[in-house]
Amino acid sequence: MSTVWIGIVVMIAGCFALKYAGLSVPERLLDHPLTMRAAELIPVALLGALIAVQVIADGDTLRIDARLLGLTVAAVLLVLRVPFLPMVVTAALVAALARQI
Structure with a gap:
């Protein structure tokens, strides 16, 4: 049996x-307020981490470029409660203009 098949079986x-x-987790543990709060916050934290890695990291190095400016504009527009589509378009336009400069 090859190593690949052993890996697949494992x-x-x-x-x-x-x-x-x-x-198998008991129901009382799942209904605990701390567990419910953590289950609400974990996806937000993971998404934030993925965004940060995609915007700032480039392989093994950190890069501050137009992507970070676009993310900053999107964050400001999010705080101002701008609808999603105009926020994304504006952030993309700002990043594109920053790349051209």
């Missing part, structure tokens, strides 16, 4: 065990 077993462990 991943299948690991995924099954993880799924089974999630289904």
Whole structure:
């Protein structure tokens, strides 16, 4: 049996065990306020981390360029409660203009 197939079998077993462990969590733990609050905040934190990595990182180096300016404009427009589509278009335009300069 090749190493690839061993890896596939191990991943299948690991995924099954993880799924089974999630289904085995007691209901009282899932209904706890701290668990519910964490479940609400984790996706926001992960999305923020992904955005930060995509905007600032370039391989192993940090880059401050037009992407960061576009993200800043989007954040300001978000605070001002601008609708999503105009916010994205404006941030993209600002980033594009910054790249041209």
